Amino acid sequence: MKAYILRRLLLTIPLLLGISFVSFVIIQLSPSDPAEVVVRVNEIEPTDEVVAITREQLGLNKPFLTRYADWMCAVAQGDLGRRYVDNKPVAQELARALPPTVWLALTSTLFMAVCSVGMAFVCAMYEGRTVDYLLRGFIFLGTATPGFWAGLLLMWLFSVKLNWLPTSGMQGASSVILPAVTLSLTYISTYARLLRNSMVQNKQKNSVLYARARGLTRGMIWRHIFRNSLQSTLTGLGMSLPKLMAGTFVVETIFAWPGLGWLCVTAIFNRDFPVIQAYVLLMAVMFVGCNLLVDILCAVIDPRLRARGQA
Amino acid sequence: MRVWRRLRNAPLGMICLCFLLAVVALALCAPLAAPWDPTAIDVRNKFAAWSLAHPLGTDQLGRDVLSRLIWGGRATLGFSLLTMGITLFIGSGLGIVAGFCRGKVDETIMRFCDVMMSFPSEVLILAIVGMLGPGLGNVVIASVIAKWPWYTRMVRSVVMQYTDVNYVRFARVAGCGMWHIFRRHLLPGALGEIIVLATLDTGSVILSVSALSFLGLGVQPPTAEWGAMLSDAKDIMSMYPQQMLPAGLTILLVVAAFNFLGDSLRDALDPAPTTLQGVSL
Numbered sequence: 001m002k003a004y005i006l007r008r009l010l011l012t013i014p015l016l017l018g019i020s021f022v023s024f025v026i027i028q029l030s031p032s033d034p035a036e037v038v039v040r041v042n043e044i045e046p047t048d049e050v051v052a053i054t055r056e057q058l059g060l061n062k063p064f065l066t067r068y069a070d071w072m073c074a075v076a077q078g079d080l081g082r083r084y085v086d087n088k089p090v091a092q093e094l095a096r097a098l099p100p101t102v103w104l105a106l107t108s109t110l111f112m113a114v115c116s117v118g119m120a121f122v123c124a125m126y127e128g129r130t131v132d133y134l135l136r137g138f139i140f141l142g143t144a145t146p147g148f149w150a151g152l153l154l155m156w157l158f159s160v161k162l163n164w165l166p167t168s169g170m171q172g173a174s175s176v177i178l179p180a181v182t183l184s185l186t187y188i189s190t191y192a193r194l195l196r197n198s199m200v201q202n203k204q205k206n207s208v209l210y211a212r213a214r215g216l217t218r219g220m221i222w223r224h225i226f227r228n229s230l231q232s233t234l235t236g237l238g239m240s241l242p243k244l245m246a247g248t249f250v251v252e253t254i255f256a257w258p259g260l261g262w263l264c265v266t267a268i269f270n271r272d273f274p275v276i277q278a279y280v281l282l283m284a285v286m287f288v289g290c291n292l293l294v295d296i297l298c299a300v301i302d303p304r305l306r307a308r309g310q311a
Numbered sequence: 312m313r314v315w316r317r318l319r320n321a322p323l324g325m326i327c328l329c330f331l332l333a334v335v336a337l338a339l340c341a342p343l344a345a346p347w348d349p350t351a352i353d354v355r356n357k358f359a360a361w362s363l364a365h366p367l368g369t370d371q372l373g374r375d376v377l378s379r380l381i382w383g384g385r386a387t388l389g390f391s392l393l394t395m396g397i398t399l400f401i402g403s404g405l406g407i408v409a410g411f412c413r414g415k416v417d418e419t420i421m422r423f424c425d426v427m428m429s430f431p432s433e434v435l436i437l438a439i440v441g442m443l444g445p446g447l448g449n450v451v452i453a454s455v456i457a458k459w460p461w462y463t464r465m466v467r468s469v470v471m472q473y474t475d476v477n478y479v480r481f482a483r484v485a486g487c488g489m490w491h492i493f494r495r496h497l498l499p500g501a502l503g504e505i506i507v508l509a510t511l512d513t514g515s516v517i518l519s520v521s522a523l524s525f526l527g528l529g530v531q532p533p534t535a536e537w538g539a540m541l542s543d544a545k546d547i548m549s550m551y552p553q554q555m556l557p558a559g560l561t562i563l564l565v566v567a568a569f570n571f572l573g574d575s576l577r578d579a580l581d582p583a584p585t586t587l588q589g590v591s592l
Contacts, residue, residue, distance in 0.1 A: 018426030029442040144567035146518050148525050148538075149559035152545055160549045246431030250522050254545075265526060268441035280438040284430045291429075 004299055012292055019288065020075065023281040024068050027273050035060055037271050038084045075281070081274035083267075090278045093263060101252070101259035105244040107180040108187075112240065115188045120195035121226070127200055136196075142189030147247075151182035151254045168256035179255045183248060187240055191233060198229035231301075238294035242287045317579035324575025327568040334565060338384035347375035349382040349535045368553075370543060376557050379535035383558070386536040387524075388565070390447050391516045394454045395509055401455065402462025403505065409463065410470030411489070421467070424460035432457040436519065437528075445528045447536075450520055458512075465508065469501040503580040511573035514566040521562055537562050 027034075035055035039046045055061050059070060074081070080090040119139065123132045155178060159167040166175045202208065202225045211221050249261025256262070260279060267275035318324055337344050346366075352374060362368070366377045409417040427435075439453035473479060479496050487495075521538030523529040530536035537558045544554040 014422075015426060015429055018422075019429055022426060022430070026438055026442055029439060031444065140570070141563070141567065144514060144563050144570055146521060146525075146538075146541075146559065146562045146566070148522055149541055149555070149562065152541065152548065152555055153559070156548050156552050156555070160552070243431060246434045249433070249437060250526065253526055264437065264441070268437070268445075268528065273442070276438050276441045280430065280434055283434040287431050288429050 001299070005296055008292055008295060012288060015288055016285065019284045020072060020281065021068070023277055023284065024071055026280060027277045028064075030271075030273060032271070034058065034084075034273055037273070042084075080278040080281075083275060084272045085270050090274050093275065094260065094278055094282060097258060097260045097263045100257060101245055101248055101261065104176060104179055104183065104248060104252070104257060104259060105241055107176050108184040108244050109241055111180055112184040112187045112191065112244075113237065115184070116191040116195060119188070119192040120199055120229075121222075123192070123196040124199035124203065124225070125222070127203075135192075139189045139192050142185055143193075145185065147182060147186055148250050148254055150185050151178070151251055154178055154182055155254070168254075169258075175255075179251050179257050182254070183244060183251045187244065191236060191240070194236060195229060195233050198233060199225055202228045235294055235298060238297065239290060242283075242290040245286065246283050315579075318575060321575045321579065324572055324579070327572040327575070330568050331565070331572065334384060335388060337381055338388050341382045341385050344381055347378040349374060349378045350533045370540075370554060376540075376554075379540060380537070380557055380561055383535040383537045383540060384561075386447060386530050386534060387517060387521055387538070387562075390451055391513060391520050394451045394458070394516050394520070395513050397451070397455045398458045398462055399505070399509055401459045403466045405459070406463040406466025407470055407493070410467040410474065411493075417467070420463065424463050427457075427460040428464070430457070432461075433519070436523070440523060440528050445531065447520075447524075447529050450523050450529045454516060454519065458516075462505075462508075466501065466505065469504055470497060473497050473500050503576075507573055507577045507580060510569060510576055514569035514573075517562065517566050517569070 030037075033051070033055075035051050035058060036046050038054050038058065039050055044050055059067060062070070071081075078091055080094065082089055083093065119135055123135050126132050155167055158165045158178060165178050166172070169175060205228075208221060208225060211224060245260070248257075248259060249265055251257065252259045252261040253265050260282070264276055264279040266272075267279070318328075368376050370376055370379070405420055409420045435457040436450070436453045439456055440449050443449040443452065473496065476496075479492060482492050482496055520529060521536070521541075524536045524538030525542045527539075527542065530539045532539065540558040541555060544551075544558070547554060
């Protein structure tokens with residue numbers, strides 16, 4: 001087991017190096033000169049001299065690989081650069097925006113888990129009946145609905161029309177409901193569908209027939225089916241938290257939720273490159289970290305995977 | 312051909328196909344099909360109700376909503392399909408090279424794919440568009456950069472799976488050329504899987520393109536686009552909520568049709584009772 005974890009950890013190192021390189025390269029894609037952007041953002045007339053001095057200050061005149069090495073050293077020490085707009089440290093801004101996004105993603109995950117498990121249960125129990133068809137239709141529409149449109153409709157119904165919940169911002173506990181529901185809608189459809197099909201398949205297994213023949217209660221039988229079906233869905237569910245966090249930017253913009261996605265979208269309109277870069281890096285590192293964690297957890301649960309990992 | 316016959320027997324799949332063809336045709340002949348100029352402003356006539364002259368009413372600047380929907384189809388569908396086309400081209404090309412050559416080439420391409428796939432694709436698209444600046448062209452570039460590794464990996468695995476099949480080995484022993492083996496033995500098997508995945512994925516591309524336009528990162532006003540129309544509707548939601556319906560429902564229907572068509576195609580290709588696994592790309 002230790003060997004497996006060590007191997008997975010070692011494999012992550014080149015991946016992280018690659019991620020940092022791509023994040024660094026992305027900032028070079030910009031057609032405009034960063035030094036000039038900095039000068040313009042601070043409302044200084046961009047004369048050649050001023051731009052040259054700024055470039056010197058930002059270290060942009062050094063060769064590409066030197067800049068990458070400098071940047072990597074800084075990132076390793078937790079320094080993600082400074083914002084162009086107000087010269088504040090990017091790391092500090094990210095740290096301020098992280099808790100709202102985590103809070104939003106956690107609430108969505110909870111909502112998603114409850115709804116998808118519930119829907120899958122109902123569908124599998126009443127397979128082929130009207131309820132099953134109705135719910136499956138609903139699930140199917142859920143995968144095709146644009147998230148931002150669903151968000152707008154929910155906002156109109158619950159905030160404008162009924163005035164039950166706040167339209168935007170983060171005041172009070174109830175303000176998280178609408179963004180969280182909007183965010184989870186797409187994922188509910190995906191996981192409910194996965195879980196339902198898995199449960200329907202497991203229902204036909206011999207072990208279930210045997211359990212029925214032995215005279216187990218319905219509740220006991222369904223518990224067995226559920227636990228067997230969960231395994232295939234667990235990997236997906238484990239990855240849903242980072243996926244939810246990555247997908248928040250649309251929802252955060254609609255509901256003016258002061259999280260990471262909103263920070264990044266505002267940075268894009270301000271052409272604040274260091275923030276965008278830091279956002280990409282953070283998300284990718286989180287993604288890889290969660291992936292690693294899920295893999296290790298799966299290996300702990302299922303020893304067969306460990307053997308496959310070593311082969 | 313057998314696939315076509317099976318697909319024809321799936322009525323819902325055929326309805327979706329016809330619907331999508333109709334939408335594409337409408338978008339293609341937008342100059343002829345649209346009753347009004349999509350950018351013609353008529354402020355005196357703003358928020359007009361549904362009528363014969365304006366079948367879906369007019370928006371906050373008095374522009375005809377139906378005409379904007381039809382022209383918007385050009386932007387949304389056109390650029391989504393363009394994205395899929397380029398992605399498929401790059402992805403299949405590299406995937407075939409990796410699957411055929413194996414060894415060092417394969418290793419290099421796949422390690423690069425691994426790195427690209429460790430970024431959540433939404434985040435990568437957002438960041439690249441953010442760096443290149445708003446615009447639909449940049450959205451296409453960003454989506455292709457974020458998507459090609461997934462296709463490369465999939466095509467590679469399909470190619471590898473088929474190169475180990477006995478009839479391909481036999482063809483090789485019999486002295487058939489690489490190109491002949493590829494065209495006669497690999498392509499027919501691999502093409503089906505790729506088409507199914509691409510059809511299913513087109514829906515998600517449409518969703519992502521319109522979401523970026525909704526945020527103001529795609530199409531720039533006054534050009535009509537479905538996501539951008541919803542962004543306009545958002546600001547006037549409290550007074551005129553019905554403005555949110557046409558564009559939203561259109562996206563919903565088109566994406567649903569693509570998803571359903573993908574499922575039907577999969578069933579048509581593989582008539583054995585398949586497990587519907589959520590394909591997330």
